Amino acid sequence: MNLASAPSRRxxxxxxxxxxxxxxxxxxxxARTVPPTLPWPTALVLISGGAEVLGGLGLLSERTRAIAGIGLILLLFMVWPANVQMxxxxxxxGASTVWQLLLWLRLxxxxxxxxWVWRAARLGT
Known part of the structure; x- marks a missing residue:
């Protein structure tokens, strides 16, 4: 699949x-997956959720595609600690081995x- 194609982007x-x-x-x-060192876990979850929705919608317009792509890449980087925390x-x-394996694969x-975001947003072209 061409990651920069319209169907891929959609x-x-x-x-x-x-x-x-x-x-x-x-x-x-x-909010329970937010590392305990970060304040306001529910607010962070809501902000990141809003950023995902806006970023996803932003990928659909040529005018906003690049900024949406940059924002989504930064967001994916910033939520990495929550995935490690999970x-x-x-x-x-002592969660099941299968669940732990899936969480490892998520990284x-x-x-x-x-x-995928980089290519779909046509960053660097």
């Missing part, structure tokens, strides 16, 4: 809009998402 946008919307529907659950919590409670997948 799929990526939909993933971000749905994912961002889930931050509002499951804010309390998501893994640490899963290990601490490199996040890097692939950054590449």
């Amino acid at each position: 799929l990526l946008a939909a993933l971000f809009v749905v994912s961002g919307s889930m931050h509002f529907l499951l804010a309390d659950s998501y 893994l640490l919590q899963a290990r601490a409670i 490199p997948v996040q890097l692939l998402m950054m590449v």
